[in-house]
Amino acid sequence: MVAVKKTKKTHESINNRLALVMKSGKYTLGYKTVLDSLRSSKGKLIIISNNCPPLRKSEIEYYAMLAKVGVHHFNGNNVDLGTACGKLYRVSCLSIIDPGDSDIIKTLPGGQ
Amino acid sequence: MVKFLKPNKAVVILQGRFAGRKAVIVKNFDEGTRDRPYGHCLVAGISKYPKKVIRKDSAKKTAKKSRVKAFVKLVNYNHIMPTRYTLDVDLKDAVNVDSLVSKDKKITAAKAIKGKFEERFKTGKNRWFFSKLRLHNLLYIVGENTDSSIVLVEKGRSCSSSALLLEALGVSVPVYVDQMFL
Numbered sequence: 403m404v405a406v407k408k409t410k411k412t413h414e415s416i417n418n419r420l421a422l423v424m425k426s427g428k429y430t431l432g433y434k435t436v437l438d439s440l441r442s443s444k445g446k447l448i449i450i451s452n453n454c455p456p457l458r459k460s461e462i463e464y465y466a467m468l469a470k471v472g473v474h475h476f477n478g479n480n481v482d483l484g485t486a487c488g489k490l491y492r493v494s495c496l497s498i499i500d501p502g503d504s505d506i507i508k509t510l511p512g513g514q
Numbered sequence: 515m516v517k518f519l520k521p522n523k524a525v526v527i528l529q530g531r532f533a534g535r536k537a538v539i540v541k542n543f544d545e546g547t548r549d550r551p552y553g554h555c556l557v558a559g560i561s562k563y564p565k566k567v568i569r570k571d572s573a574k575k576t577a578k579k580s581r582v583k584a585f586v587k588l589v590n591y592n593h594i595m596p597t598r599y600t601l602d603v604d605l606k607d608a609v610n611v612d613s614l615v616s617k618d619k620k621i622t623a624a625k626a627i628k629g630k631f632e633e634r635f636k637t638g639k640n641r642w643f644f645s646k647l648r649l650h651n652l653l654y655i656v657g658e659n660t661d662s663s664i665v666l667v668e669k670g671r672s673c674s675s676s677a678l679l680l681e682a683l684g685v686s687v688p689v690y691v692d693q694m695f696l
Contacts, residue, residue, distance in 0.1 A: 441518075446515060
């Protein structure tokens with residue numbers, strides 16, 4: 403699978419958008435809550451780190467396909483995603499429930 | 515953002531006695547109840563799949579091989595894997611929550627479902643639902659080179675239940691990069 407080389411600029415803007423969601427929106431972090439949010443159709447966008455175990459990644463993608471929710475593969479591992487969320491722990495997958503002021507949901511799906 | 519855990523959805527049970535069996539959702543309890551304060555659903559599933567029928571079989575043998583044993587169960591959402599398939603069989607009149615209260619009610623409900631399942635199986639529709647989840651010929655990719663030039667596979671022996679089931683669902687085979695094989 404040829405991955406489109408993400409330029410530094412778009413990567414930074416994703417981080418900015420994520421920071422805005424953390425500040426103003428609603429989100430949940432972690433595999434269990436991501437699946438919960440998908441089942442209850444509350445999740446609007448799922449972000450998965452690149453070192454998420456492939457079985458778990460496939461499972462989340464399948465759930466998201468059933469729920470018709472976009473999945474974004476974050477260009478970084480769980481440590482980076484945790485940092486991008488402003489947390490001091492690793493985050494492998496997260497679900498955005500309410501984007502708040504951010505336009506992350508409009509700009510991201512359609513991409514990876 | 516679409517609710518997909520709805521009645522008539524085909525699911526695979528992941529835990530418990532019926533792990534690996536296919537079932538269909540009859541009723542959802544998204545918010546849970548007082549006894550079960552978590553999201554769960556009432557499912558009707560296949561306990562014993564119908565066996566493979568061949569042309570040589572006599573009518574008596576075909577009838578025997580096409581038998582289905584059904585079960586009724588309340589399952590936690592965490593213990594099922596939803597699929598993209600549905601099975602539109604009207605089970606609501608046959609099964610409801612109070613048929614799980616006592617054993618004989620459960621048996622009558624299971625018999626009613628068995629009839630409906632057998633009827634549907636004989637029409638030849640919903641073939642996926644009535645076929646056993648084929649776990650014995652799954653390949654479990656153990657290692658792959660960084661440039662994807664070498665892929666080592668191993669016959670799946672003791673993979674976790676969800677791994678096996680995801681593969682059987684036709685989701686892309688998971689790949690693990692194992693340092694030893696590089």
